[in-house]
Amino acid sequence: xxxxxxxxxxxxxxxxSHILPMVDMAKLFAERGVKASLxxxxxxxxxxxxxxxxxxxxGGHGVQxxxxxxxxxxxxxxxxxxxxSARPTPEVPDDFFRALTMLRAPFERLVExxxxxxxxxxxxxxxxSDVADEFGIPRLVFHGCSAFALAVMExxxxxxxxxxxxxxxxxxxxxxxxxxxxxxxxxxxKYILSPPDYLEQIKMSYLKSYGMVMNSFRELEPGYxxxxxxxxxxxxxxxLSLCNRLDADKAVRGEKxxxxxxxxxFTWLDAQAPGSVLYVCFGSLCRFTRPQLCEIAxxxxxxxxxxxxxxxxxxxKGATVLPEGFEERTKGRGRVFWGWAPQLLILGHRAxxxxxxxxxxxxxxxxxxxxxxxxxxxxxxxxxVNEKFIxxxxxxxxxxxxxxxxxxxxERVLVEKERVEEAVARVMGGGxxxxxxxxxxxxxxxxxxxxxxxxxxxxxxxxxxxQELLGVKKxx
Ligand code: UDP
Numbered sequence: 251x252x253x254x255x256x257x258x259x260x261x262x263x264x265x266x267s268h269i270l271p272m273v274d275m276a277k278l279f280a281e282r283g284v285k286a287s288l289x290x291x292x293x294x295x296x297x298x299x300x301x302x303x304x305x306x307x308x309g310g311h312g313v314q315x316x317x318x319x320x321x322x323x324x325x326x327x328x329x330x331x332x333x334x335s336a337r338p339t340p341e342v343p344d345d346f347f348r349a350l351t352m353l354r355a356p357f358e359r360l361v362e363x364x365x366x367x368x369x370x371x372x373x374x375x376x377x378x379s380d381v382a383d384e385f386g387i388p389r390l391v392f393h394g395c396s397a398f399a400l401a402v403m404e405x406x407x408x409x410x411x412x413x414x415x416x417x418x419x420x421x422x423x424x425x426x427x428x429x430x431x432x433x434x435x436x437x438x439x440k441y442i443l444s445p446p447d448y449l450e451q452i453k454m455s456y457l458k459s460y461g462m463v464m465n466s467f468r469e470l471e472p473g474y475x476x477x478x479x480x481x482x483x484x485x486x487x488x489x490l491s492l493c494n495r496l497d498a499d500k501a502v503r504g505e506k507x508x509x510x511x512x513x514x515x516f517t518w519l520d521a522q523a524p525g526s527v528l529y530v531c532f533g534s535l536c537r538f539t540r541p542q543l544c545e546i547a548x549x550x551x552x553x554x555x556x557x558x559x560x561x562x563x564x565x566x567k568g569a570t571v572l573p574e575g576f577e578e579r580t581k582g583r584g585r586v587f588w589g590w591a592p593q594l595l596i597l598g599h600r601a602x603x604x605x606x607x608x609x610x611x612x613x614x615x616x617x618x619x620x621x622x623x624x625x626x627x628x629x630x631x632x633x634x635v636n637e638k639f640i641x642x643x644x645x646x647x648x649x650x651x652x653x654x655x656x657x658x659x660x661e662r663v664l665v666e667k668e669r670v671e672e673a674v675a676r677v678m679g680g681g682x683x684x685x686x687x688x689x690x691x692x693x694x695x696x697x698x699x700x701x702x703x704x705x706x707x708x709x710x711x712x713x714x715x716x717q718e719l720l721g722v723k724k725x726x
Contacts, residue, residue, distance in 0.1 A: 251720050253283040254311065257364070258719075261289045261357065261371040261378060263350075264320065265334035266297075266534040267612050268372055268394050270504055271465045273298050273313075274490035275370070275392070280311045281493070282716060288313050289360060291320040291332040300502040316364070318356040325349030338565070340535035340630055341657035347448045350374055354381065361385055367723045370463060376448075376455030388460035388722055390715075391482075395611045397464060398471050398639045399632045401479035402431060406442050407449075419653075428473035429643055436654045437634035456482050460722075463715070465490045465615065467701035467708045470694065471639075485715045489619045491612070492702045494594055504534075505590035515558060515587050519596070522556055525603030525688075528625070528678055529596050531560040532608040536629055537659045544573045549670020551576065555678045556583045558602075560591040597622055603688075604677040606650070609636040618646070621695030623687040625650050625673045627665070630657045646691045648676045648683075 258279055262272035269290075276286040290298065295315050306312035320332040326343025327336065334342065354377050361369070361381060369389045371378040382389035393400060402424050406412065411422045418435040441449055456462070461483035462476055468486050476484035494500045501507070519527065530550070532538075538546070543561075550557050557580075568588065569577060577586060593613070596602060597620035605617045606625040614636050617624050624647030626637040634655050640647040651669040654662045676683060701708040 251724060253716050253720070254285065256368070256716060256719055256723060257285040257287065257366045259287050259289060259316075259361065259364070259366040259369045259371075261353075261369065261375060262294075262392075263372040263374045263394075264291055264294055264332050266504055267610055268374075268392075269294055269298060271394060271488075271490045271612060272370075272372070272392060273301055273503075274493045275463065275465075275487070276313045277302075277305045278487070278490065278493045278712065279716075280305065280313050282712065283311055284716060285311055286313045287316050287364060287366065289316045289318055289357060292317055293330070293332040297333075297505055300506075301499070301504075304499055304502055316360050318353055318360065321349050321352045324352065335534045337535075339537060339657060347374065351377055357381065358384070367726075368460075368719050373452050373456075376451040379455040379458040382460075383458070386726055388719065389458075390485075391456055391459045391462045392465075393462060394465060395632055396466050396471060396614075396636065396639060397474040397476045397479065397484070397486075398643065399611065399635045400476055401427060401474045402433075402635045402638075403442055403632060404479045406433075406438065407445055412438065412443065431638050431642070433634070433638075434653070437628075439631050439655050453480075456480055461485065463487055465611070467698060467706075468711075469697045469701060469707060470618070471643075485711045487708045487712045487715070489615045489698050489702065489708075491594055491616050492619055492699065497595060497598075500594035500598065501592050503592065503594060507590055507592050511587060511589075512592065515585055515591075516595075516599075518585055519558065519599050519601045522601035524600045526556050526678075527599075527601045528553075528555050528557040528604040528606060528674060529560075529602045529622075530557055530606040531591060531593060531596075531613070532562075532606075532627070532629065533610040533613055534562075534590075536562065536608055539659045539662075539664075540571050542659065542662070542664055543571050545665060545667045546670055547572050547576045549667035549674065550584060551580050552667060552671040553674040553678070554583075555604075555674055556601075558585050558587060558596065560587045560589075560593075563588050594620075604674070606674070609633040609640060611636060614640060615698075618644070618691070618694050619698040621688075621692045623647055623677050623684070623691045625677050627652050628655065629659075629662070630655055644690065644694065646687050646694065648673050648687075 260276045262269045280286040373393045412435045421432045424431045464486045465488035605622045607613045609628040626647045627650040628634040628637045650673045
């Protein structure tokens with residue numbers, strides 16, 4: 251049997267940071283000749299169609315889109331809205347996970363109709379393990395984070411070291427890790443401090459699943475393997491975003507980019523010196539208070555470095571949220587870009603020499619693969635854990651100074667402009683520290699590319715997984 255006899259279903263969580271890597275993953279499997287079907291809700295399908303059409307036009311098996319309706323209102327989302335990024339806040343509504351279970355019946359119907367040999371689904375759909383059981387096929391879990399983050403979170407949930415400290419700012423060490431990782435309660439998300447029931451269901455479903463697929467590569471985090479962290483087999487097949495090899499692939503990844511302003515930004519980038527521009531972007535869900543946006547703006551201005559700042563206009567207030575005269579004063583050396591930016595294209599531009607990031611795992615890995623040092627500014631979820639990985643373990647970034655993990659921007663402690671200026675100077679400056687970070691970032695980027703190239707660790711891992719799944723199919 252060859253890979254073309256294998257059919258895999260992919261079911262991503264309905265938010266860009268989970269959909270984009272899963273689209274990349276489906277494309278990669280399709281490139282290897284596997285039949286790939288991506289199950290999506292209608293709105294999200296519209297967002298990824300261009301990307302899939304490009305991939306399908308370039309040969310291989312192609313990725314087929316299959317649709318399921320999503321009960322938006324039940325999930326606490328506006329009617330007809332099927333992406334967490336369309337919410338004004340990154341907080342996941344209470345009913346969200348309950349609404350996700352409503353996808354089970356239509357998903358089961360698709361499985362029955364198309365008869366796939368395997369399901370690769372987001373960790374947020376624990377019930378897909380039962381569906382896989384029902385149809386006698388394996389399910390693999392996609393968590394979307396690093397092995398480091400999985401290991402840290404597992405240790406925290408199991409040993410609860412945060413319960414032994416007097417207050418939210420007191421430091422404690424996460425036990426049983428190869429590195430000495432100190433955290434505070436204020437830097438941890440609520441779902442780790444008091445795990446909700448659905449987290450238990452998710453963990454139980456790991457054990458019922460066939461294994462995990464990781465958007466990472468073994469050489470990046472050798473001391474942190476999933477097998478020991480969660481007791482599950484894992485295939486590291488990343489960095490997935492590297493499957494977007496051509497600029498045209500990168501340009502259509504994710505939301506539609508507004509034409510003129512992005513063209514002007516690239517014309518501007520083309521005119522900048524290599525490595526001179528700081529790219530600033532806080533992911534697909536972030537939100538800041540106006541005072542915090544002003545401190546970022548003033549810090550960037552005071553740093554004297556060139557920057558391209560991507561801003562999400564959540565309230566339709568546009569540039570009025572920025573300090574008066576900011577754009578005029580920084581004209582020529584700074585640009586603000588409103589809306590969705592083609593991040594892979596920007597990070598890959600030779601003018602970009604640093605990335606101020608919220609440390610979402612995709613953005614972190616994309617910076618690593620581009621060889622770009624980071625100013626780490628975590629906001630919520632496991633981003634403070636990723637900050638430790640960037641700053642302390644990989645040593646390819648500096649901390650901006652954020653201390654409070656929250657999806658509610660009002661709860662975070664203000665990072666002042668002086669801290670912003672200092673962090674930017676440390677990453678973009680010419681000193682030894684910056685040079686060392688750049689060197690390490692370049693080395694990691696080379697390792698990442700090697701991992702996904704023919705014969706590399708992630709490439710072989712995907713081969714192994716395909717062979718193993720073919721073996722399972724044979725005995726079904
Ligand atoms: N992204 C992008 N353009 C934007 C904002 C985000 O291309 O303007 C992409 C980015 O490249 C990454 C994903 O969206 O692949 C964001 O995922 P991440 O895990 O970094 O953060 P989240 O959005 O979940 O906070």
